[in-house]
Amino acid sequence: MNRVSQTSFAVTPAEALVGINDRAAMLSQPGFGKYLTDHMVTIRYSADKGWHDAALTARHDLSLNPATMVLHYAGEIFEGLKAYRHPDGGAALFRPDANARRFNASAKRLAMAELPEDMFVDAVAELAILDREWIPSEGEGSLYLRPFMIGTEVAIGNHPSDSFLFSVIASPVGSYFKGGVAGVSVWVSDNYTRAAPGGTGAAKCGGNYAAALAAQADAARQGCEQVVFLDAVERRWIEELAGMNVFFVFDDGSLQTPPLTGTILPGITRDSLIRLARDKGMTVREEPYAIDQWRDDLASGRLVEVFACGTAAVVAPISQIKGNGFDLTIGDGGLGPVTADLRKTLTDIQFGRAEGPEGWVHRLF
Numbered sequence: 001m002n003r004v005s006q007t008s009f010a011v012t013p014a015e016a017l018v019g020i021n022d023r024a025a026m027l028s029q030p031g032f033g034k035y036l037t038d039h040m041v042t043i044r045y046s047a048d049k050g051w052h053d054a055a056l057t058a059r060h061d062l063s064l065n066p067a068t069m070v071l072h073y074a075g076e077i078f079e080g081l082k083a084y085r086h087p088d089g090g091a092a093l094f095r096p097d098a099n100a101r102r103f104n105a106s107a108k109r110l111a112m113a114e115l116p117e118d119m120f121v122d123a124v125a126e127l128a129i130l131d132r133e134w135i136p137s138e139g140e141g142s143l144y145l146r147p148f149m150i151g152t153e154v155a156i157g158n159h160p161s162d163s164f165l166f167s168v169i170a171s172p173v174g175s176y177f178k179g180g181v182a183g184v185s186v187w188v189s190d191n192y193t194r195a196a197p198g199g200t201g202a203a204k205c206g207g208n209y210a211a212a213l214a215a216q217a218d219a220a221r222q223g224c225e226q227v228v229f230l231d232a233v234e235r236r237w238i239e240e241l242a243g244m245n246v247f248f249v250f251d252d253g254s255l256q257t258p259p260l261t262g263t264i265l266p267g268i269t270r271d272s273l274i275r276l277a278r279d280k281g282m283t284v285r286e287e288p289y290a291i292d293q294w295r296d297d298l299a300s301g302r303l304v305e306v307f308a309c310g311t312a313a314v315v316a317p318i319s320q321i322k323g324n325g326f327d328l329t330i331g332d333g334g335l336g337p338v339t340a341d342l343r344k345t346l347t348d349i350q351f352g353r354a355e356g357p358e359g360w361v362h363r364l365f
């Protein structure tokens with residue numbers, strides 16, 4: 001059941017692949033994003049030719065004129081998804097069509113060219129297939145795929161770029177957090193916000209991450225691993241972490257997560273967990289949750305678990321919340337039963353150990 005690509009790529013395999021022993025060593029201790037695979041995809045866009053020159057080649061450096069627009073005005077968007085090894089030795093992507101749609105929503109927001117969804121999925125799938133030996137078969141390892149696009153017009157003037165480079169690179173990954181599925185501590189930023197109404201909060205663009213780094217550095221100074229952002233208007237409503245959505249679990253078994261109002265990134269993990277929780281009969285509210293409520297609900301015992309979620313870290317319990325004048329532990333600081341159950345349900349589908357909803361698992365081979 002090999003998949004058929006609708007896009008024709010000029011394939012030029014690398015002349016020298018990373019050696020088997022070196023690759024095995026990398027796969028045994030992959031870290032997160034430390035090593036890249038042998039190949040990459042590039043596809044170019046110009047106003048006159050549209051998308052053209054789709055190529056699957058040895059991974060190579062990019063050479064850019066110093067006046068290339070992305071270097072000055074941050075015209076960059078990206079995606080993140082994984083290829084998972086299945087028990088029969090095959091492999092699959094998880095909801096790549098959702099990434100393709102979100103990529104185009106990001107492109108639209110940043111006035112960049114949209115890529116046909118089939119072309120996006122073909123690019124990601126063909127790279128994962130060519131570099132299939134890099135898909136880990138141990139534990140929770142997977143092959144992280146990073147599609148991205150940059151504005152490549154050479155001009156210092158600021159206007160929408162007339163040309164683009166779309167590319168996909170891949171990296172074998174283990175657990176996102178050094179400590180595995182241990183609890184994550186978060187710092188509530190009172191200096192910085194991540195996204196304002198009408199801004200780019202719902203787009204997956206590099207600029208959002210650049211703007212979050214000072215807050216992330218504050219968090220590290222406070223001894224926390226991640227930053228949690230409040231809304232930019234009232235400075236009161238929980239939004240999300242720099243790269244993960246957040247869920248609250250209450251003592252009546254219900255779940256709550258902030259609604260998608262345009263300032264929050266619409267996570268595919270978030271969407272999948274809402275669906276899976278509802279399929280289990282759980283109540284899931286997409287409603288705002290205030291920082292003072294978070295503190296009160298911890299004090300009263302109403303709030304029992306909190307977790308962050310995203311493709312990279314999957315589902316990670318939040319064990320501690322720290323802010324100006326408070327420092328609170330959530331539950332017993334470990335992995336709570338609801339978080340653990342949702343995490344297992346999702347990863348069982350991704351790794352092919354259980355059936356998921358129709359169309360979620362995209363077999364590669």
Ligand SMILES: *Cc1c(COP(=O)(O)O)cnc(C)c1O
Pocket residue numbers: 080204240241242243244245265266267268269270309310311312
């Ligand atoms: C990518 C991302 C997420 C998680 O999205 P997934 O599709 O679940 O990986 C959450 N928040 C931000 C800011 C992100 O960039």
